Amino acid sequence: MTDSTLASKLKDPDLFREAILIDGEWVPADSGETMDVRNPATGELVGRVPKAGTAETSRAIEAADRALASWRKVLPKERSRILRNLYDLMHAHIDDLALIMTAEQGKPISEAKGEINYAAGFIEWFSEEAKRIYGDIIPQNLEGRRLLVEKAPIGVFAAITPWNFPAAMITRKAGPGWAVGCTGVIKPASQTPFSALALGVLAERAGLPKGVCNIVTGSAGQIGGELTSNPKVRKLSFTGSTEIGAMLLEQCAPTIKKTSMELGGNAPFIVFDDADVEEAVQGALIAKYRNCGQACVAANRMLVQDGIYETFARRLAEETAKLKIGDGQEEGVILGPMIDQNAVLKVEEHIADAVAKGASVVSGGKRHALGGNFFEPTVLKDVPGDALIFSDETFGPVAPLFRFKTEEEAIALANDTPYGLASYFYARDVGRIFRVSEALEFGMVGVNEGFISTEVAPFGGVKASGLGREGSKYGADDYLEIKYIVMGGLG
Numbered sequence: 001m002t003d004s005t006l007a008s009k010l011k012d013p014d015l016f017r018e019a020i021l022i023d024g025e026w027v028p029a030d031s032g033e034t035m036d037v038r039n040p041a042t043g044e045l046v047g048r049v050p051k052a053g054t055a056e057t058s059r060a061i062e063a064a065d066r067a068l069a070s071w072r073k074v075l076p077k078e079r080s081r082i083l084r085n086l087y088d089l090m091h092a093h094i095d096d097l098a099l100i101m102t103a104e105q106g107k108p109i110s111e112a113k114g115e116i117n118y119a120a121g122f123i124e125w126f127s128e129e130a131k132r133i134y135g136d137i138i139p140q141n142l143e144g145r146r147l148l149v150e151k152a153p154i155g156v157f158a159a160i161t162p163w164n165f166p167a168a169m170i171t172r173k174a175g176p177g178w179a180v181g182c183t184g185v186i187k188p189a190s191q192t193p194f195s196a197l198a199l200g201v202l203a204e205r206a207g208l209p210k211g212v213c214n215i216v217t218g219s220a221g222q223i224g225g226e227l228t229s230n231p232k233v234r235k236l237s238f239t240g241s242t243e244i245g246a247m248l249l250e251q252c253a254p255t256i257k258k259t260s261m262e263l264g265g266n267a268p269f270i271v272f273d274d275a276d277v278e279e280a281v282q283g284a285l286i287a288k289y290r291n292c293g294q295a296c297v298a299a300n301r302m303l304v305q306d307g308i309y310e311t312f313a314r315r316l317a318e319e320t321a322k323l324k325i326g327d328g329q330e331e332g333v334i335l336g337p338m339i340d341q342n343a344v345l346k347v348e349e350h351i352a353d354a355v356a357k358g359a360s361v362v363s364g365g366k367r368h369a370l371g372g373n374f375f376e377p378t379v380l381k382d383v384p385g386d387a388l389i390f391s392d393e394t395f396g397p398v399a400p401l402f403r404f405k406t407e408e409e410a411i412a413l414a415n416d417t418p419y420g421l422a423s424y425f426y427a428r429d430v431g432r433i434f435r436v437s438e439a440l441e442f443g444m445v446g447v448n449e450g451f452i453s454t455e456v457a458p459f460g461g462v463k464a465s466g467l468g469r470e471g472s473k474y475g476a477d478d479y480l481e482i483k484y485i486v487m488g489g490l491g
């Protein structure tokens with residue numbers, strides 16, 4: 001089971017699992033079928049995971065439901081200690097976890113380590129929060145009464161996660177779930193299951209009792225169908241496309257599940273005339289090219305004011321051209337491959353459409369000489385507002401520059417999208433900073449800052465970008481039910 005090339009490169013080959021985790025047992029799919037996982041940089045086989053479906057998912061839910069009764073009663077301090085163990089283990093195995101992530105997802109090793117740190121950060125944060133789930137005492141409204149509010153774990157949660165952040169999207173959901181006493185079933189993306197399975201190994205070693213962490217790989221439709229229809233699942237947390245999120249919401253409706261949805265974005269990145277142009281360029285490089293542009297918070301539309309437009313375009317193109325592309329395992333690589341050919345095709349479609357409508361390519365613009373899934377980071381100038389890239393999330397390394405004249409125009413353009421996840425702007429005028437921050441219809445605003453993600457702040461969007469917040473002191477709320485208790489006859 002651990003004889004693949006990847007396993008042989010790991011300091012701890014036991015982290016590489018080609019099995020699913022149900023009730024503390026590592027098992028194959030009932031059918032024995034598997035799915036190949038390929039390295040997006042090389043096309044090589046990384047390994048095979050079980051192609052599980054409805055029956056295995058149902059058993060995983062049963063296991064989580066059985067484990068719930070005792071896990072919810074474990075003292076918060078003890079749950080906290082176990083999660084802290086997991087945090088420590090993630091750090092102790094960061095090299096292996098990063099190697100696994102780069103092999104299946106493609107991101108550079110340095111970025112993969114950054115993600116493991118980020119992912120472990122959620123476990124650390126919620127290990128601390130576990131001890132601080134306070135209720136309330138409400139001032140009595142009648143003689144002889146006392147009114148209490150308790151917060152109780154919601155029950156079994158399901159987490160469906162994407163391929164772009166294969167570790168952090170899991171810990172951001174499971175961390176608060178486990179911390180407050182819930183048990184769960186995790187369905188990782190089919191393109192990046194090994195990071196999830198490695199976390200499962202560490203979760204067991206950390207001391208999570210069997211059934212608290214279950215991980216099922218396989219048919220998304222069947223696993224998702226069971227997770228959303230089974231009444232024992234009380235909460236679904238999903239990160240992925242808006243289309244699938246909307247479908248899962250519908251599927252959850254008959255059993256009235258609580259849901260968190262982290263869906264698509266179409267982030268504006270606004271550069272005003274009074275911005276520090278060099279800071280804006282540095283921010284744009286992070287907001288645009290992190291994870292090869294494959295992030296829901298990635299800057300999708302660069303809106304640049306008339307007076308600074310030419311300078312910003314030139315400097316962004318110069319810095320973009322310096323970015324080293326290659327296999328994420330090579331030293332100094334900043335941009336790895338895209339996840340697959342469909343992603344490359346979408347980027348090509350967006351560039352071709354913009355150019356046909358009058359835009360010009362000032363850096364990149366085509367597949368990289370390395371071939372496969374590698375694409376040159378691209379800057380497009382003079383992109384018209386009717387270009388596809390204005391309204392559709394590219395999810396790739398393309399920075400399209402749109403021109404605007406006034407602050408009002410910038411705000412109107414920025415908000416002209418059904419999405420509302422991340423937004424960014426660069427300006428110096430304090431009045432403008434407040435006005436624009438307040439006018440942007442987005443869940444998150446980066447002001448003179450291109451990197452907004454952290455476990456200490458609430459991550460989430462408005463409109464078609466989703467429901468709920470993850471991370472921060474708010475992140476546990478979605479895994480809790482509020483219970484009101486009134487006691488009478490107390491004198």
Ligand SMILES: NC(=O)C1=CN([C@@H]2O[C@H](COP(=O)(O)OP(=O)(O)OC[C@H]3O[C@@H](n4cnc5c(N)ncnc54)[C@H](OP(=O)(O)O)[C@@H]3O)[C@@H](O)[C@H]2O)C=CC1
Pocket residue numbers: 160161162163164187188189190191218219220221223224225239240241242244245248262263264265295296393394395
């Ligand atoms: N907001 C975000 O963070 C993300 C946005 N996206 C956007 O979505 C586009 C498509 O990416 P993609 O990976 O296909 O995103 P999806 O929304 O299809 O996938 C995200 C997760 O949902 C699962 N899933 C897919 N179909 C179903 C289903 N019917 N029932 C239950 N679960 C399901 C996937 O499983 P499986 O892998 O097995 O198909 C994966 O685990 C991207 O190009 C990007 O624009 C993508 C990823 C993250």
Ligand SMILES: O=C(O)CCCC(=O)O
Pocket residue numbers: 162164165168169239240294295296297453459
């Ligand atoms: O793109 C996503 O799916 C989540 C964003 C990653 C992050 O910055 O937390």
